[in-house]
Amino acid sequence: MAEDENDDLINNQEEEPQETITRVTGMYKDWFLDYASYVILERAVPAIEDGFKPVQRRIMHSMKDLDDGRYNKVANIVGHTMQYHPHGDASIADAMVQIGQKDLLIDTQGNWGNILTGDRAAASRYIEARISKFGLDVVFNPKITEWQASYDGRRKEPVNLPVMFPLLLAQGGEGIAVGLSTKILPHNFIELIDASIKHLQGKRFTILPDFPTAGIADFSNYNDGLRGGKVRVRSKISQLDKNTLVITELPFGTTTSSLIDSILKANDKGKIKVKKIEDNTAAEVEILVHLPSGLSPDKTIDALYAFTSCESSISPLGCVIEDNKPLFVGVTEMLRRSTDNTVDLLKQELEIRLGEFEEQWHFASLERIFIENRIYRDIEEEETWPGVINAIDKGLQPHIKHLKRAVTEEDITRLTEIRIKRISKFDIDKAQQKIDALEDQIAEIKHHLANLIDYAVAYFTRLKKEYGEGRERKTEIRVFDDVDATKVVIRNTKLYVNREEGFIGTSLRRDEYVGDCSDIDDIIVFTKAGIMMVTKVDTKTFIGKGIIHVAIFKKKDKRTIYNMIYRDGKSGPSYIKRFAVTAVTRDREYDLTNGNKGSASLYFSANPNGEAEVISVLLRQAGSIKKLKWDIDFSDILIKGRASKGNLVTKYPIKRIELKEKGVSTLKPRKIWFDDTVQRLNVDGRGELIGEFRGEDKLLIINQSGVIKTVTPEVTMHFDDDMIVMEKWVPNKPISAVYFNGEKEMYYVKRFLIEQEGKEEHFISDHPNSLLEIVSTDWKPMAEIVFAKERGKDRKDNLEVNLEEFIAIKGISALGNQLTKDKVNQINLLDPIPVESPEEVNAEDIEVNGEETVDGSEEASDDESQTTLF
Template sequence: MSEDESTTEEENEQDAEDKPAEPTPRFDPETLGQGLAEKNGDDDAIYVDDMYGDWFLDYASYVILERAVPHADDGLKPVQRRILHSMKELEDGRYNKVANVIGNTMKYHPHGDASIGDAMIQLGQKDLLIDTQGNWGNVLTGDSAAAPRYIEARLTPFALEVIFSPKVTTWASSYDGRNKEPVTFPVKFPVLLAQGAEGIAVGLSTKILPHNFIEILDAMIDGLRKNPISLLPDFPQGGIADCTDYNGGARGGRVRVRARIEKVKKHLLKVTEIPFGTTTTSLIDSILSANDKNKIKIAKIEDNTAEFVEIMVHLPSTVSAEDALPALYAFTDCEVSLAPNACVIQHNHPQFLSVNDLVKSSADLTRELLRQELEIKLGELQEKWHFASLEKIFIEKRIYRDIEKEETWEGVISAVDKGLKPYVKIFKRAITQDDILRLLEIRIKRISKFDSFRADELIKGFEDEIEEVEGHLAQMTRFAVRYLKELKKKYGKGKERKTEISRSEDGELVPFDKIVASQVVVANETLYLNRKDGFAGYSLKKDEAIEKCSTLDDVIVFGKDGVMKVMKIADKMFVGKSPLRVSVFRRDDPKIYNMVYRDGKSGRLYAKKFKIGGVTRDKEYPLFKTHSKSRIFFFAVHDSEKKNSNILVHLDPELKRVREKIIEFDFAWLEIQGRGVKGSTLTAHKVDRVVNAPRENGDDSPEGEEKEEVKPKKPEPAKPAEKKAEAAKKEPEPLAAKEPVEKVDSEEPNPKQGKDQVTFDFEGN
């Protein structure tokens, strides 16, 4: 191959690399089935690249906009809007079969009769827009409604007044193009806030809680007057609500709702109101489930619910109503937590708003709709005044006689137009040919019986109405407020608040009392400990009983190596051999720990008084720096800060240069610190043992609770001989044991109460 040919091939290869690649043909639905031919003549192929992504986005947008999420303007989902539109078409003042309404709605809704029927039942149960007749189910018990062929419905007067206004409604073609349906209703009330809404779309969901009818109108009035808006939820089931974290209904807020439970007798409770989102059936099931899990104890339950909720909860003779009530709130559906998430369609896009935003938006929309209706009414009144004035002049001035000489239709129109020209200035708009044609349609009988006095009264009435409407338009905010007050007066009866809001005496929002599940659960187990093998749990019934517990409790373990650990209680768990202390751990427990230990590195003896504080389950916390020569000499637990240990530190008798061989120390001299502090130095000398100091009554055994706190004074310096003699009188015989020996008040452990103080003596150091 020559050099020129080689150079030419390299240039061609370089040109091929620089040339941009041809784009891959994308999927075109119109070519489906035909295939996309390759240039090289291969078989036809269909490219599905990005096809699923495009279709999924279309589906997601459709579900969000057309099915699951309500519109901010009228507060309705498409199926609800179509149901109300269909009912308006059938409206004649009488009830219609629901089956008939469903069939008529299918002209507008393409998703079948089942979805229409379910949506209509839910609308009817709200008791706001649909007047129902028959068995429409029960929101308290969860009973379903009767079949659509047996129940009837019609629009309420409130719906007819607030929802519909055809003259200001925007219309669109239905899904098949045969009918017209409203894009949104011109609703002059936030139906969305009154009824609430819940829906799940693709990638988002909405949950708007219902609110009180009267309070919504008051909030709208405040919004129109630029006053602060305060609106809290109100549930049809009643109950008691904690709205301290409601956050104006915005996303991220939370509402806790409790059932209203009354104490009837010592061992009998009655549930009269249930939380939102529950039924009497689900509530009873949750109580029975908690009873089966031994979280609460119930003798039996009776459901007497009819028009009002009445659930009788019978308790065993060993459980009082005061003890059972917190457990019902903690472990059953007697208390539920609701998370509002106000997602609505606004400007053809999903938006996350707060309840206050929705109130203000609805108030502004109501004022705008009222303005549009007034402008339409004003135009109609002006047209009526215009024609009434034309008619009066046409008849009184006998202009109709001018047409007798005309032989053509154009001449007739011209004659009337000429006769009206002298009076053009009194009209508010120009006289058109249509006006003349209407005058020519007046019958001779009406002309002959024309009453000028009645015509003047009619015109005067139109003028008064025009003046009134113009006055309303000049003060739209005042007119809108008056309109809302009229709605409140007409339809507010019987719509008082049903849910009680948790408030203080001065009206401030207050949260519910905090209920810790581990504290209210029934303590139906016992914590046992096998010190030799290092196991603990509630299944080791042959071993040492520590205290009563429940399956929700945590256990705190102090090892002899100075490591503390909190563990979830189990039937059997390893806690380490010969632990210093094993007990049930309660995070708000006020226990105070006294400890004396030797630092292995320096050899010094330290004393520390500490609380546990915050801990993480299953994490080890060293109480002092780990060292092979570190050792705990004394460890005690007290129930409160007022109780402290008083100890005697015995130094090694072989220390010759130290005169005072016994050091008395009271932990009351120390401040309470964290568990990780090093503590205060007691001595740098070699220590033989540390024991409890004898009490004034001569009893030197540790006690879990002290009746009175006696703060001993610091001992005055004494001669070594006197100290030895005094110590010999007071000092008990030391225990000759290399391992820690636990001293207890009695031989038989009390499972109901844990050991509050434990002393360990060490012979070796």
């Protein structure tokens, strides 16, 4: 028996491996498509007609059902919404909180969370809501609403709400469906109304997002909100003092918590250095970032943008539902369609009101005829209902020629329902006044219909006037300058080199220390064999034996010039060359010699500002050579491409090369421009030329608040919004200023020189009412005083004042001389007196030999130089 059971078991096991194929084509074709369609249409994507997703539309409809002017518990609203929305209460409550936080359609009461800090709202049983006045005004009108049965057939719900405003663009919206998503950014309330009016007037318009978290945004690549566009958003960071930065506005999509976490993470990774962070956010954002002493605040601001959530990128995607299908459309077209839809809804509303008024006029006229002509007496003898109807109809016939439509049986039935009391107190004059008033209203509505566009413009204008207060733009529009991460990263890693073995890296701690670097830096290395390579910072990298120079590589650096003498082959002639390295391919070896075997570098120097030293060349004693030593000045050598052969030094063997004299820069002073669009300095020729700067030259900056300072110009610098003067500083050139002293309530004039370089100083009094009127850096500035008219006196003529003659140069902290005792209306700065500037003349610029070759004439001929680092 047992053997038989074992045999059956073995047979069953042998039969099991047979495969059964189940085709799932139908599942994918029908079920999954149904699910995808449901998610797209019923959950994730808003409708273009009213800008609502189904859950949002049902919430607003439920709130209208419950509306009695008082607040309702959100839990009550959620429960009521479940009659229309076949999902859980949590999804409805979350959707309602999102609408409430946008502060447009819902008046909220209680803790609704905080979009700045990311704090969640309280439970729905603790918070309350009601429809806002604006929501009641623009969202609801049951007479022009199309209705459909709810999911269980017990109630009616709107197909779309008759929203007469570009609500979708005002609130924004995003959602992830199956196979597609949408991300429509919020726009400014007032700007949307202005754009709608422009569209109605046939004018062109442009709309850009405006975020509730404020911040700064670059919309250069917004692409009208379509796929492929990009918006860069930044927090607003300013310098509180030399060791403290303050963040007062957030980029859209972040919170104070996520922002602080990203800063701490960047600090832990060594990208930035932060001493302490304080979060003082309440109604307004205030995050204090304390820096270690000696750290540049400007560079730290750029580092925050480069390595933290202080800057982020948003990719908009305009997708909406139209006719039960997804539609990809830009925000401009969305606004056009919304505005056209509003005009159509206004027209429907007017036509309904016109019909109602005409009906009222029709019955009021019938009522007057019925009572005034005592037609009600004609029914006294009638015993049947048809007889009553016929008697009244017959009695009306002589008096209804002026009516706009025929009298129906329903009209006559309504006449029979008039009470005796009303008939007895009927006043013909009042009845006529009512009819006249209705005729005026009918005429007004017909006028609106005939001038529908003007009516729509007036409608939008009213919305702006009634609801636009306090809804001004929050997000500042600006064009961003790209932050070069390599220039602002904190170099927290130490770089070492083993010259003989040919290794560089951060782990070679027993070898020679080169300097500090970061993990995103590139390193440029030169070897005795004349090989150059650029490579990424790593723990240990082999370059080649005999390393002679290691440094951090700066891409597009045209001012670092390399001076080199090399031997061509084992016993060949020696050549001299000067070159810059602006762009190379990473981890590729570049031979700076002619490539012959045995070539070697005999002399090499790297000069950060194009310095050209003088060297002495000593030859070995051989044969009949008479001149064994002579000097070479590198300034006589043209700067060419790195692949150039160079100039012949000698065909004889060189014993050694000695440095005789350190050189000065052979490059022209660096030209610096200020790009007002991005509020940054640059050396690329964008914006206004500030001047030509040598290493010791400073930039003079004066702010409207009366702050003056001199700084070394750097492309990473940030500037205050109230900056009024920025120019190259001439140390012996006086600054002239006229200011109002708030304490003494008088105008003063002062002229002074900067006493301490690099120090920020106030040159007007710190009284809160003190105000800088004019400031000038001209040698002989002129000012015009416009006097105020005093009661009982003639206005004094304007007075021109030569400020140089008015007051001598004094200390920066001096009060100055009183300008006038008379009342002043205005002070204007006039054109200065022409004068030959007595400023010190700089030494003549050293001639640059072939510097233009760095820009391309020699470099461009080298095929390798055309490759780029990234």
